[in-house]
Amino acid sequence: MKSNIFITQVPTEGTKRLAVKDNICTKGVRTTAGSRILEHFVPPYSATAVDRLMAAGWSLCGKTNMDEFGMGSTGETSFFGATVNPVDPSRVAGGSSSGSAAAVALGLCDAALGTDTGGSIRQPAAYCGVTGFKPSYGAVSRWGLIAYASSLDQIGPIGKTAEDCYQVLRDMCGQDERDMTSRALPADFLPEGLNGEVKGLRVGMPRECFGGGLDSEVEAAVRACGAKFSDLGAEVSDCSMPSFSAAVAAYYVIACAEASSNLSRYDGVKYGFRGEGFENLNEMYVNTRDQGFGSEVQRRILLGTFVLSSGYYDAYYKRASAVREVIRREFARLFEEYDLLLMPTTPTVAPRLGESLSDPATMYKADLYTVPVNLAGLPAISVPCGVNRDGLPIGAQLIGGFMKDGLVLNAAYGFQQGGGAK
């Protein structure tokens, strides 16, 4: 079975090989976003993150496969075929940064870039047994990132370890005048180096994250991760996050609304695929988008258009935006009492290929641990914390306060240096 990890491979002699998810523009190198509609698109410029990494000595080794436009949690919506799980090829690699996570797991690169809108770095990292970090919103420029949901998207690193992620983030983070959502970073954003010190850190484990629907082996592995942090000197305790249950609904309203707007630019006029069989301008638009987009993308555009439409905007988009603010405030209150939150990255191990796409409503619910983080713009990392009885990887997620990326990376480093997953 084809692994479908790379969409475009780039020969390199460089020692710091970087695989880049194919929704991040690389000048002169095809960038498809996993879609037929950009199948032959060659960007005229590179993303700021790519420029900075190349200047820091990284070399591009390929563009990795992904769910189309970042819309998917399994890797199966790519126009170029699904990326299979490197541990068990009958299972998914996760998504949407499927190729990047698999490439790191198989040692095909030294690190990779992914993007995370609702978990798309952390979840495939968990399924593939590697480390994936989503930075605070605004820490990494989105200039040159093909947009899915602009208030949620972030570019981030995937590596074997937290140290690998730290090195990539250090080389690409920082304000960019071409992205007005990027921020000036605080002085304590990243330390000079990671020391792994976790003694005295207050770690909360929200009890709502350990309820029904969570696989028992995943729960056991994540609780063992909590116990490990205790052994290393952290103070680990239960906490509560009541609005957690509404995060998936709020996420999908907001993300789809933003996607419906962002993807309206794909009309066959200025770049990308132009459809066939049209007789007028409107037919050109419809044919281009019908033939160019896959079904998951079309579904999310329709949903997004609905929640923004007259008569429904208040009940859906405006309400979801208010719930988003409730979630953000809840996190802020928790971070007055805790330095980190610990929970599973995913409710199960990687599902089998073909199991998920026929029931999108159920597939969306599997994002329950990752989407709250994007809604609040927080930093979060998935670290391997064990395997199940079939040897399938399990990921634990550490979440930090806004702009506390260094603290999150350092804690993950401390866990991994202290023995990590057993």
Added chain:
Amino acid sequence: MELTKEMLRHLAKLSRLDEGAAMGMENDLNRILEDMKILESIDISGVDLLTVKEAVSLRPDMVKPSFDRELLLSCAPETDGEGYFVPKAVE
């Protein structure tokens, strides 16, 4: 809230997507919307979405060279070297 075929036809038109494909998604979309009812259970009193929380940082308002026209046009399906070709928009 249930999406009807009429609504889906309208949404497809707004989105410039194929009507037939949209109507084929009726069941999936309605299941997803059913799951969104949980939003009504969250207390949002005290949330003011219209208040600006912090100013965005602006860059200096300076004229800089624009993008290379030829490079941009090279991405397009059909051009005349100056603009994009599309079917006639106005009869």
